[in-house]
Amino acid sequence: MIVLIGPMGSGKTTVGGLVAERLGAALRDTDHDVEATAGREIAEIFVDEGEAAFRAMERAAVAEALATHDGVLALGGGAVLDPGTRDLLAGHDVVFLRVGLSDAVKRVGLGTSRPLLLGNVRGRIKALLDERTPVYESVATLVVETDGREAAEVADEVVSAL
Numbered sequence: 413m414i415v416l417i418g419p420m421g422s423g424k425t426t427v428g429g430l431v432a433e434r435l436g437a438a439l440r441d442t443d444h445d446v447e448a449t450a451g452r453e454i455a456e457i458f459v460d461e462g463e464a465a466f467r468a469m470e471r472a473a474v475a476e477a478l479a480t481h482d483g484v485l486a487l488g489g490g491a492v493l494d495p496g497t498r499d500l501l502a503g504h505d506v507v508f509l510r511v512g513l514s515d516a517v518k519r520v521g522l523g524t525s526r527p528l529l530l531g532n533v534r535g536r537i538k539a540l541l542d543e544r545t546p547v548y549e550s551v552a553t554l555v556v557e558t559d560g561r562e563a564a565e566v567a568d569e570v571v572s573a574l
């Protein structure tokens with residue numbers, strides 16, 4: 413399995429779709445799988461049950477996808493924070509789509525015109541990048557730079573590197 417990891421705004425779903433297309437494989441997306449299984453949106457799960465419960469559902473979705481799917485798997489941005497999820501990835505090709513703060517904010521925050529919200533989005537993304545980048549790096553078997561690049565170019569590099 414080719415597993416794509418990285419923060420929100422790194423392009424996991426978009427690049428994952430293109431990588432799958434180039435390989436004639438299918439893309440699975442754990443955010444989608446968790447929502448389908450729970451019958452609720454992720455935001456609702458966070459509010460109703462909290463992040464720890466979401467991480468457990470996400471771990472179950474990763475385990476299920478690895479056992480039943482052969483192709484490309486895009487993980488939610490925080491999935492690798494869970495040690496159990498990290499353990500499941502051993503032996504797979506794990507691609508960290510690296511993104512810097514500005515590109516992540518641009519991709520996530522496009523469409524908002526509220527300076528205060530944009531300020532918050534930037535601050536939150538900066539904190540997440542600072543905290544999680546070492547985790548992504550420790551889990552990845554390949555790191556691909558996405559800053560300033562089109563998804564198609566990133567997907568080409570993933571396919572040629574594996």
Ligand code: S3P
Nearest residue numbers: 419420421443454487488489490
């Ligand atoms: C999260 C990222 C989201 C989703 C959830 C939590 C995170 O996935 O799993 O909102 O902790 O970074 P994407 O990275 O696909 O947006």
